Amino acid sequence: MxxxxxxxxxxxxxxxxxxxxxxxxxxxxxxxxxxxxxxxxxxxxxxxxxxxxxxxxxxxxxxxxxxxxxxxxxxxxxxxxxxxxxxxxxxxxxxxxxxxxxxxxxxxxxxxxxQSTTSLDFGFTFSGVSDPGEIPIALTARIQDSNIFGEGKLASVGTTLSTNEQSVSVSYGQNWLFNKPISTNVSLSYSHSNNYALRDKMLPSGDIDNDYYYMQYEQNQFSLGLSLGHRWTPNFAILTLSGGVTSSLINNLYDDSLWIPYDTSISQYSDNWEPRNSIWTSFSMDGRNISWDPSSGWFASQRLSWYGLMHEGFLPF
Missing domain, CATH: 3.10.20.310 (membrane protein fhac)
Structure with missing residues (x-):
């Protein structure tokens, strides 16, 4: 009734x-x-x-x-x-x-x-390669626990291995801080890759080379990410406001006496560790009955990212 x-x-x-x-x-x-x-x-x-x-x-x-x-x-x-x-x-x-x-x-x-909160993932992918001597297989592995020691904290470790790319990442986070629904997350990663890019026909010596269009360079990158969010739970939906910053140190290695890349961002990080930073914010409204397996409801989200917030020379981008 x-x-x-x-x-x-x-x-x-x-x-x-x-x-x-x-x-x-x-x-x-x-x-x-x-x-x-x-x-x-x-x-x-x-x-x-x-x-x-x-x-x-x-x-x-x-x-x-x-x-x-x-x-x-x-x-x-x-x-x-x-x-x-x-x-x-x-x-x-x-x-x-x-x-x-x-x-x-x-x-x-x-x-x-x-139910289990620990996941262990393994996988491999096939992809095309530019160098015939490379093996076209990438191996991935990742372990994550979203409820460490039963205290609702999350940690994960992942890696990718291939002949032209290697990376490792770790992250740690929690959904509550100071007994408030404030989420925090810290992530750290390192990657190394061998890449190809279009190059300028004019060599640093002033000569013109029309025989080759691509140059090879090696990239190393360290990244640190920090995020903070707050969650509200009214009857009609879950409201989440989040924001964070990501800072990276990048070093591109190639012989600058032989090659000039078309992409200036490659030469900007040439033979020197230089930072690249960004800031982002997001807002979401989740009216689903269960977020990961919904049978009813709705969801809306918007995210904005901003790069190059500081003057070049203080923290170059």
């Missing part, structure tokens, strides 16, 4: 409802009289967590937007289920409302079923 649901949604879990059916045989009309006995709103006496073996209780409790002593709210319980599913720590989340020690007190029991 919608009336019961409306009361229940607003914390009236102990109301009593009775329906009287009135039949008028002469006019062939049936009417209903609903009698409602209103009791005080119910409050949360206890919030209990069951089924978690790895995940700490505080990791689960902080995702539930209702506390002991609050007025009962079915919408907040539903939001808590959504938040817990979006963590991807649990394959099942089942809330149950039980009678508390008094008539207008209730206990909420969240029973969870944990």
């Amino acid at each position: 919608n009336i019961q649901n409306l009361y229940y949604e607003n914390g009236y879990t102990s109301n009593r409802f009775a329906t009287d059916i009135n039949k008028d045989a002469e006019s062939k009309v049936i009417s209903y009289t609903i009698r409602i006995q209103e009791n005080p709103r119910s409050h949360i006496e206890n919030i209990l967590i069951k089924g978690n073996e790895k995940t700490k209780d505080f990791v689960i409790r902080r995702e539930i937007p209702i506390e002991e002593g609050d007025i009962f709210s079915n919408a907040k319980i539903s939001n808590g289920m959504r938040n817990l599913y979006n963590l991807q720590y649990f394959s099942a989340v089942s809330p149950e409302v039980l009678q508390g020690s008094e008539e207008n007190l209730v206990d909420i029991v969240f029973t969870v079923e944990e």
Whole structure:
């Protein structure tokens, strides 16, 4: 009955409802009289967590937007289920409302079923190569745990290996900071690659060379990324505002006495470690019931990135 649901949604879990059916045989009309006995709103006496073996209780409790002593709210319980599913720590989340020690007190029991939060990925790809002596295979490996020690923190390590490219990356992050839904992430990576680029026909010596169009150069790059975000969880969607900076040190190696690249960004980082920096911000609205496997809802996101924020010479780009 919608009336019961409306009361229940607003914390009236102990109301009593009775329906009287009135039949008028002469006019062939049936009417209903609903009698409602209103009791005080119910409050949360206890919030209990069951089924978690790895995940700490505080990791689960902080995702539930209702506390002991609050007025009962079915919408907040539903939001808590959504938040817990979006963590991807649990394959099942089942809330149950039980009678508390008094008539207008209730206990909420969240029973969870944990799933693996550690992933180990291996792969390889075939691709075309410019040098016949290179092997056209790239191997990739990555290990990630999104719930380290059951404390809701994430760490990952990945690498790519091939004859013309090698890279390694590590990252660490968390979704809560200072007991607030503030996400932080730090990433560090290094890559080395052998590349080809179009070159100028005029050599540094002043001679003209029409026989070759490409030059080869070697690139080394270190990158550090920092990001910060805040999450809000109203009933209609999850709102997330994030921002971050990425700073890289790049060094391109080639014989500048023989080649002049067309792309000035290659020569800019020639034979010297030079920085390249960027800043970005993003905002998203997620109305899906489960972000990673939705059956209903909607999603919208916008991201802006800005390069070259400082004058060249202070931090070149």
